[in-house]
Amino acid sequence: MTLTIVLLGAAALIGLGLYGALSQQSFVMLMMGLELMLNGALLATIGFWALALGGMPEGQLLAIIVMAVMAVEMAIGFALIVAVYRKRQADMTESLGTLKH
Amino acid sequence: MTDPVTDPVTDLVLLLLTAFAVWTGWRVFRVDSMVRASFSLMLSFMAVGAIGLLLSAPYIGIATVFMMAVEMMVMAIFMVMFMMNPAGLNPMMMVHQHGVSIAAGLAAFLGLGTAILLSAPPSDPVPPQARVVAQLGHELLGPSMLIFETAGVTLLATMVGAVILSSRQGRHGAADEGSRPPGLTAGGAPAGRTPGEEGGPGHHHHHGGHG
Numbered sequence: 001m002t003l004t005i006v007l008l009g010a011a012a013l014i015g016l017g018l019y020g021a022l023s024q025q026s027f028v029m030l031m032m033g034l035e036l037m038l039n040g041a042l043l044a045t046i047g048f049w050a051l052a053l054g055g056m057p058e059g060q061l062l063a064i065i066v067m068a069v070m071a072v073e074m075a076i077g078f079a080l081i082v083a084v085y086r087k088r089q090a091d092m093t094e095s096l097g098t099l100k101h
Numbered sequence: 102m103t104d105p106v107t108d109p110v111t112d113l114v115l116l117l118l119t120a121f122a123v124w125t126g127w128r129v130f131r132v133d134s135m136v137r138a139s140f141s142l143m144l145s146f147m148a149v150g151a152i153g154l155l156l157s158a159p160y161i162g163i164a165t166v167f168m169m170a171v172e173m174m175v176m177a178i179f180m181v182m183f184m185m186n187p188a189g190l191n192p193m194m195m196v197h198q199h200g201v202s203i204a205a206g207l208a209a210f211l212g213l214g215t216a217i218l219l220s221a222p223p224s225d226p227v228p229p230q231a232r233v234v235a236q237l238g239h240e241l242l243g244p245s246m247l248i249f250e251t252a253g254v255t256l257l258a259t260m261v262g263a264v265i266l267s268s269r270q271g272r273h274g275a276a277d278e279g280s281r282p283p284g285l286t287a288g289g290a291p292a293g294r295t296p297g298e299e300g301g302p303g304h305h306h307h308h309g310g311h312g
């Protein structure tokens with residue numbers, strides 16, 4: 001029961017994050033969608049580790065890897081936003097269509 | 102059912118925290134200011150950290166709270182730098198392909214939810230006397246050391262990459278000095294913008310959005 005609650009919450013966070021990543025026009029908001037999906041992944045990992053793995057340390061390791069992925073995504077994402085803004089004065093996804101032409 | 106992980110009070114608190122995490126996650130895309138959105142996301146992460154604390158993962162839970170407190174402060178700074186409406190004085194809704202996004206999000210939730218409800222995961226909670234933090238430390242500096250070290254090198258590469266991407270200067274002056282995009286035809290005019298030309302192909306801020 002507890003695990004079901006936690007996993008359903010994680011699924012909801014992943015769905016919300018997917019919605020945000022697909023729908024937001026601003027780069028920063030788009031990244032918040034990605035972060036929200038990782039939040040769901042972290043919640044599911046913690047839930048599985050605590051309630052279904054019998055405390056295998058590898059589960060905690062996976063949670064730490066998810067957090068490292070969050071840090072990488074955040075740092076590289078903001079660096080890309082700054083680079084794009086310097087080049088194009090763009091902060092919206094619609095402004096970046098050059099590869100289409 | 103004497104296990105702290107499955108006692109009813111813990112279950113209720115877990116339910117509330119999970120609901121709070123999902124609600125604040127939803128608020129991220131519904132508030133009128135990006136700063137509020139980033140703090141809402143921080144609350145969502147903190148709820149997940151608290152769930153970690155409740156589910157006998159103190160290290161992961163506290164690390165999540167600390168990391169997200171700092172990360173969302175950085176995010177708030179970026180919000181103020183890049184957004185047009187920091188104070189949330191006007192309604193803010195900047196979305197595209199809204200219907201598709203809602204459908205995709207719902208499909209992800211319903212698909213995952215169905216899989217969760219239809220499957221019967223094993224029930225094997227962490228033993229209450231387990232020394233989970235010590236176990237994690239032994240794992241990190243023992244059998245999984247290579248993974249841990251790889252994560253460290255990845256973070257180093259991330260730092261280098263972030264500095265290179267966001268730096269205005271190249272090694273010998275401006276990074277794009279003298280660069281010229283190739284033409285679309287042989288000897289034709291450069292494709293796209295030439296360096297030095299200011300302003301992109303449009304800096305539109307859509308208030309109101311499409312949906």
